[in-house]
Amino acid sequence: MKKTLFVGSGVAIVTPFNENGSVNFGALADLIEFQIENETDAIIICGTTGEASTLTDDEQIAVIKFTVDKVNKRIPVIAGAGSNDTAHGINLCKRCEDVGADGLLIVTPYYNKTTQRGLVKYYTDIASSVNLPIIMYSVAGRTGVNIAPKTVSELADIDNIVAIKEASGNISQVADIAALCKDRIDIYSGNDDMIVPLLSLGGKGVISVLANVAPKYTHDMVKSFVNGETVKACRMQLDCMNLVHNLFSEVNPIPVKAALNMMGMNAGGYRAPLIEMEESNRAKLEESMKAFGLID
Numbered sequence: 001m002k003k004t005l006f007v008g009s010g011v012a013i014v015t016p017f018n019e020n021g022s023v024n025f026g027a028l029a030d031l032i033e034f035q036i037e038n039e040t041d042a043i044i045i046c047g048t049t050g051e052a053s054t055l056t057d058d059e060q061i062a063v064i065k066f067t068v069d070k071v072n073k074r075i076p077v078i079a080g081a082g083s084n085d086t087a088h089g090i091n092l093c094k095r096c097e098d099v100g101a102d103g104l105l106i107v108t109p110y111y112n113k114t115t116q117r118g119l120v121k122y123y124t125d126i127a128s129s130v131n132l133p134i135i136m137y138s139v140a141g142r143t144g145v146n147i148a149p150k151t152v153s154e155l156a157d158i159d160n161i162v163a164i165k166e167a168s169g170n171i172s173q174v175a176d177i178a179a180l181c182k183d184r185i186d187i188y189s190g191n192d193d194m195i196v197p198l199l200s201l202g203g204k205g206v207i208s209v210l211a212n213v214a215p216k217y218t219h220d221m222v223k224s225f226v227n228g229e230t231v232k233a234c235r236m237q238l239d240c241m242n243l244v245h246n247l248f249s250e251v252n253p254i255p256v257k258a259a260l261n262m263m264g265m266n267a268g269g270y271r272a273p274l275i276e277m278e279e280s281n282r283a284k285l286e287e288s289m290k291a292f293g294l295i296d
Contacts (some may be wrong), residue, residue: 003164004186004239005103005133006076007204007226008041009218011211014253014260015063023059025066027266031212032070034265038215039224043071044207046104047080047279048142049253054271057092065099078135082107086122090129103133105165105207110143116151127158135207137192139167141280149176165190165207171197178202192218192244196237199225210244213259213294243292246285249275250277255285262286262295274296 013035016027030068035043045067046052046060055063064079071077072167079101083089086109093104106156108114120170124281127134136155138147153237155161166174167190177187178201192210199205212217217240222226225233247255251274258277260267269276277285289295 001183002159002185003133004204005078005135005162006042008222009205009211009215009254010039010042010076010078010188010207011035011215011218012047012207012209012269013042013067014257015046015050015052015055016214016266017271019268021269021271023055023063024266024268027268028066029070031265031267032067035211035215036071036074038221040075040211040215041090041205041219042076042078043067044078044116046078047137047207048107049209049212049256050080051271051274052080056097057095059096060092061099064096064101066099070116076102078105080105080107080110082137084109084111084113087099087125089122093126093130093132096151097130097132098203101132104130105135105137107137107139108143108145110145113143113145116148116186119147120147120154120191120206120244121150122157123156123161127160131160133162135163135191136161137165137167139165141169146173146198149173149180152185153175153180156181158263162186166198167191169194171201172196174203186200192247193237195221196225196230197234199233200201200230203216209256210240213247213263213289214240214243214258214292227287229234240292242296243288246281248259249281249284255281258282259285259289259294262289
């Protein structure tokens with residue numbers, strides 16, 4: 001059986017920026033400590049929520065190295081390193097390995113996309129280039145390409161492909177993956193509104209946007225389910241739904257950065273083309289945060 005990278009809540013952490021648009025490493029250090037203090041089980045750095053697509057390669061690796069050093073083996077650090085160019089992705093993965101990441105989150109190729117056969121080659125080529133464990137990331141809403149269950153099953157035979165972040169929003173697809181792969185691959189929810197449903201199919205946890213603002217709550221939701229307190233976990237899932245919907249009322253990470261700033265966490269602004277949140281959506285987000293007890 002393959003090694004499980006983590007069980008529980010992994011935060012898809014934001015990348016905070018200074019007013020001049022540079023990475024705010026001091027704020028990132030504070031966010032990392034906030035997560036660890038609130039029992040987050042893993043940090044996923046430089047994913048979609050971390051605005052990796054607008055970081056230069058050197059910035060991305062610097063942010064990953066900083067996170068690895070700051071976490072200092074207290075919990076796993078999983079580095080986002082996928083690309084729509086396999087050679088570029090391999091280079092990023094090797095650099096992530098060099099700076100000490102514990103694992104890799106590899107998104108499917110985007111824009112130029114590829115076929116299912118192409119996905120097999122893409123992940124096979126990347127896996128053969130590094131020794132780190134790999135979580136595949138299926139998010140067709142972002143990339144325009146879905147990893148089909150049969151493709152996941154084929155890739156599950158590769159030793160260092162250990163998991164998939166499933167963000168299709170299709171629970172039937174998750175069930176098919178679980179049925180085909182069984183214990184050959186771990187499944188993480190990529191959707192905060194489907195954490196408990198995915199756990200019920202044998203999932204190991206979530207890679208979460210919600211955990212940026214409610215890390216202990218998200219950790220406890222998964223822990224409750226794992227400990228057999230399924231009614232409690234279900235209630236927690238339903239109780240956070242309004243907040244989750246408002247955290248995704250605009251393109252991620254626009255709302256979650258706004259939420260962190262409301263909490264005084266200094267997430268800063270965005271890299272263009274992302275812009276500030278619409279005031280009407282911001283007001284709804286603020287209201288849901290107050291109702292959830294995150295702000296006064």
